[in-house]
Amino acid sequence: MSEVALKVLGMFLVVMPGMFLIVIGYGLRAWGMQHLKTSGIADLSGIRIPKDGVYCTTGPYKYLKHPLYWGSLLVIAGIGVLVFGMSGLVLAIPAVPYFVERGFLETEARNLYGKEQS
Numbered sequence: 169m170s171e172v173a174l175k176v177l178g179m180f181l182v183v184m185p186g187m188f189l190i191v192i193g194y195g196l197r198a199w200g201m202q203h204l205k206t207s208g209i210a211d212l213s214g215i216r217i218p219k220d221g222v223y224c225t226t227g228p229y230k231y232l233k234h235p236l237y238w239g240s241l242l243v244i245a246g247i248g249v250l251v252f253g254m255s256g257l258v259l260a261i262p263a264v265p266y267f268v269e270r271g272f273l274e275t276e277a278r279n280l281y282g283k284e285q286s
Contacts (some may be wrong), residue, residue: 179259189246195237196228203227223278234274237267 204210207224228235228273248256 185248186246187241193239193242196235200235219234234271
């Protein structure tokens with residue numbers, strides 16, 4: 169194999185996983201946000217707390233507690249892979265504590281004030 173072919177193959181092997189992570193991340197975020205909009209929990213200005221304290225347990229929220237956070241984490245990891253190669257996955261590490269803490273706070277608020285969507 170020529171040197172040029174090896175470089176192209178190497179770039180392909182780095183670009184494809186990065187793009188895959190970004191597409192899956194944005195797809196997960198879009199699915200979660202669209203589901204919140206159709207459920208009446210979110211509008212164009214963002215997520216709001218319903219007056220009756222109902223939280224979503226259907227759609228992507230049936231499988232993941234916080235699909236918007238997971239989607240963001242996948243996008244950050246994908247950008248890291250695109251820019252720095254597979255070692256760029258470490259860019260997502262500083263974001264993990266933030267998303268974990270937000271998840272715990274939302275779960276705590278949900279347990280105090282919310283009820284499942286029927």
